[in-house]
Structure formats: C-alpha cells, structure tokens
Amino acid sequence: MSDRVIVGALGGAFGVQGEVRLKSFCADPLDIADYAPLYTEDGRRFDQIILTGQTKNALTARINAVTTKEEADALKGVQLYADRDRLPPPADDEYYYADLIGLPVFDSGGTRIATVRNVMDHGAGDLLELAAPGSAETVLLPFTREAVPLVDIAAGRIVADPPPGLFPDA
Amino acid sequence: MTRSVWKGPFVDAYVLKKAEAARESGRKDVIKIWSRRSTILPQFVGLTFGVYNGKKHIPVNVSEDMIGQKFGEYSPTRTYYGHAADKKAKRK
Secondary structure: OOOEEEEEEEEEEEOOOOEEEEEEOOOOHHHHHHHOOEEOOOOOEEOOEEEEEEEOOEEEEEEOOOOOHHHHHHOOOOEEEEEHHHOOOOOOOEEEHHHHOOOEEEOOOOOEEEEEEEEEEOOOOEEEEEEOOOOOOEEEEEOOOOOOOEEEOOOOEEEOOOOOOOOOOO | OOOOHHHOOOOOHHHHHHHHHHHHHOOOOOEEEOOOOOEOOHHHOOOEEEEEOOOOEEEEEOOHHHOOOEHHHHOOOOOOOOOOOOOEEEOO
16 A cells, blocks of 8 residues: 555646645545645645635645745646545445555465556446456456455455456456 | 337347346356447346447446446446546445
C-alpha cells in the first residue's frame, strides 16, 4: 500500500486575488478539501484548502501559502497527493482502487496468475483488469464474491477463481 | 422514434440460444457475444455475458435493473484511465 494517493491537480490562477483552479480526481470532487494537508511531488505541503466555487471543469479554491496570482500560476500542472490515512475506512466488501491496483492475484491452488493493473466500472459492476506475467494482453475479471473469493489488503494478495474461458490458456 | 411495442424487444437469436444453453447447464462461464444491439431480457438476469467492444469481451453481470437496456451500453468502446484517488470498488 502506498503512503500517498493522488487526489487532484492545480490548474493555475483563478482571478487576480491568489485563488487557484483545482481539478479534483475524487469520486465526489468536493471531498478533496477534506483530505488536507495535500502534498506536491517535491514535498511542498498545503495545510488548508478552502473551496470557493466552481468553474468550467474545475473547482476554485484558496490555498494557504498562495496569496498572489503569480504564485498560483507557478503551480499550474502540479499534482496533489493526500496521505492514504486521511481517506475514510471503506465499508464491508468495499476497497479503494488505490489499494487494489498492483496487488498480485493467485488462483485457489496458490499459483500467481496475474497482477491487478486497473479497476473499472462500466455500469455492470466493478471489473479488475488483470495483467498476466509475460503477457501484454489484459483480462477483465468481474469483482464478485464468486470470481474473487478473497481480498486480503493487509497481506497484499487477492485469490481469484476466474470463470472458465476467461484466461486464454485456461 | 421508439420501437413499436407489438414487435417486442429485439434480441439476436444466437444470444437467446447461448443464454438458454448456459442456464440449462448451470455453469458460470462467460457467454461470449458480439451482439451489442440485443436487448437485455429478464431471463438473462444472473448470467455473465462477455460483450465484444471491438477489441475484447467485457464481462457484464446482468442484474434486474439492466433489463430493457442494450448490451452495448455496458461495454464501452473507448476506455478512459482516470486516477484512482478515493474511488471505491464494491464486491458483489
């Protein structure tokens, strides 16, 4: 589990009073303010994020330590990270995408069959995109109790029972 | 213009055949289909279809609230990889 997760990015200045355009990657965009302090890749820390409004494709916000338009413009394109601990604990059988991505996937016999590359939802339930070792192709596995009987975030492993025919050589 | 009610929902015949065969066998295989235009019928609930998106078959677990939609709606042809951030997956 990584210590920090990316939650947004800065889009430069909004107005001339030191406000910034803030692009949120969160499921609910307004939640980004709750995850403060936010960090940049180079370790700069923003303790307070005050959302002031919305503009096209972004939020507007006031960030401590940014008081002028020039300072805000200098931050254009900077990505913002939150401590993983700031995210609220998920409900039963709910898992953060960030926790699932990168986990190794084992079959019921204990053989490693893939790694989780991505998680997606097209409206018919969540899907794990699995990358088999040594293969560029990916396989989509429904994130259900039948297909994924065990998810152990603490131990860093997933046990899968993929339906027949899902893996090309299965 | 909406489809006439007297015609009933459109479903490709091979989809019906495959679904019926899967239901009778009781197996949980992914039923590979290419027919994105077929309507999801009540008898498909509980089955998993692999709906072709032009490149691969996307698994679609059919649930009750999907009845009346088309299979293609659940198998996007373009994939957007966003940031994970605080998004959560629920195991059903």
